[in-house]
Amino acid sequence: MKSRRDDLVETALKLFYIHGFNATGIDRILAESGVAKMTLYKHFRSKDELILAALQLRDERFRNWLMAEMEKSSTDPEERLLSMFPALETWFLGKAFKGLGFSGCAFINAAGEFGDQAHPAHRLAAEHKRRIVDYLSELCRDAGLPDPEDLAEQLALLKEGAIATAHVRNMPEAARTAEKMARILIEAAKARGGQPKA
Amino acid sequence: MKSRRDDLVETALKLFYIHGFNATGIDRILAESGVAKMTLYKHFRSKDELILAALQLRDERFRNWLMAEMEKSSTDPEERLLSMFPALETWFLGKAFKGLGFSGCAFINAAGEFGDQAHPAHRLAAEHKRRIVDYLSELCRDAGLPDPEDLAEQLALLKEGAIATAHVRNMPEAARTAEKMARILIEAAKARGGQPKA
């Protein structure tokens, strides 16, 4: 039951992601979605609201995709953590989200265009990243790893570094570099921290 | 001996960095630099050329700043490598470049707005990142660390992750997280690789 609103947000997300927010005009979104202008302004007060809706959709889609990839890889929490990186590589290679290739992280891009920390899009980007850290924390705790919040921050930082590297330098293999690093850091955390739970 | 061209590029860099490339109109650059429009188009064919000139200036400035920070920290190559992270933190706190606070990495931002890998601005961003990896490689080699290119890629990835995290989530302390990780990874490289040169 796809509503016109859904068509609009879907098309907006695609164009914003590929071409950027400021560079994408409303008219193009309307043309590609086949929706009339008045319908847009019946559902959204402004282009900014459409941007926020698109980012909210992206947050949901991306986290669901990532979590599904990680959960299908294994039942072991530590292996799940490490499976984040092969998942990222399939994304970097453009195989993760149909229709959108890989144009970096939509939220890093949004923070770049909307530099002001107080801008709603920037805030939404920060929330997205925090939610992912929370998920990683949970997995670290499930894995019985010491200092799970700290380790989750480390793994999240590796993820951000891999994304930026893969995008700016066109280096999808950054995912494998990050994975190697993650293995070392996890082992170091184990060695340093208390004994694993088993 | 500051030319009008320099005024222009300087002002352009500042405004592009703070407000973004597409969001910054030429008129504003002209107003804030006090230069006439015809003068701009005498020095540059188009806004795109001005963008490239601004990014080239940024590349030079940023790398000179980073290398100077790292070289003044110590004469020991390994300590120099690690000093990248405190330097990054001063940048994240807005204390590095007068007039520009911290709005993330200008090149990550450029790659975000100009998503096409073939776009000159995107290519310039990739070159900037590669130059930094080259510098880190050199330091790794000087430090007698095993597999210096590989380790340089790891440290560069930590740098990108710290930048993205600091900007999107407003977390300057990401620099310290990255530094801790760097220490662990360097030790692991030493342990794994051949014996250090001394």
Added chain:
DNA sequence: TATAAAACAGACAGGTCTGTATATTTGTCA
């Protein structure tokens, strides 16, 4: 089938954008 809500097409207002044209002023150097 009757009615109401939703989406449609298309014009338009008002602003901003890049880039150009013209004519005037400033600055430099001989």
Added chain:
DNA sequence: TGACAAATATACAGACCTGTCTGTTTTATA
């Protein structure tokens, strides 16, 4: 001082942008 180059102010063309208005057609529901 005279001549030449550089920079200036100002106006403007043409495109594009967001958002609004009007009136028609489609769609869903009762």
